Amino acid sequence: MDSRLVSDDHTYLSEQVRIAAKILVVGHFAVGKTTFIGTLSEIPPLRTEETMTRAGAHIDDLRGVQGKTTTTVAMDFGRLTLSDTLVLYLFGTPGQQRFVQVWEDMARGALGALLLVDPQRLEESFPVMDLVESYGIPYAVGVNYFDESERRPDDELREALDLLPDTPVVACDARDEASSAGALITLVKYLQTRTS
């Protein structure tokens, strides 16, 4: 038997679930994506790999990499059952430009993205912002404060990140459930204003 693969009843979705929604949690390396997902997920966060073997479209990227025809990239994700019929998946997405195939997969059908930024390393967020924008994914910015003393005024952050006026900026602590949920709620409310 392969029951070793799963260990408890909460692994599976409820029978009535009909809608699976997807929100991306994006940001540069070590900004707190996995922590954020782990804080909110009802299941232990899972990690999976995307294999990029269909080199045809990206052959230039692979030229000169002798004998290397596949690349893998890990992504972490979690799950939140939000009603009898609705489940929300949070996908932590690596920010590297070269993982185009992963981004296409992630972006397909995504409602939006929460861009986590480290207030001490704002400039590292630019490549990820470029990617999110190039895929036309609406996003809110979650400023992940590990320490209250790091607090910076929103105006300063907005200017440093060169945000559009309507892009929400919300402070959060990825280790804290209420705070992380609040950031997600800010994002969803913003998404609502864009579709109404």
Added chain:
Amino acid sequence: MTTDGTGHESVDLVRPYVITNGQELPKGDEFELVTLVTAADGGARRAQLDPERRALVELCCGGYLSVAEIAGHIGLPIGVIRVLLSDLAGNGQIVTRNPVPTAQLTDIQVLQEVLDGLQTRFG
């Protein structure tokens, strides 16, 4: 044409394209990351499956899981899981509950449900 159930010996450290019998990895359309999958009724032919496909069907016996979760539990890349799922769906061993088409359910409705759910759960 299928060659299922033949020619598989030790599977411990084989490369993904071996597991998929060299099949081209399908595009993401059929099995998106959040497409929900479960095993079809009746497991009579399960014994004939190779170890990866059998593990996948057995995992799916417990209820619905997303494609991403299946990949996470089984420990194979998403692309490989897609090939296996595609095979198994063709054989009638797994069924999908497709994401509700956006034409039938607008983002506005989904967003409202997500918001209500988050506020109920964390409010």
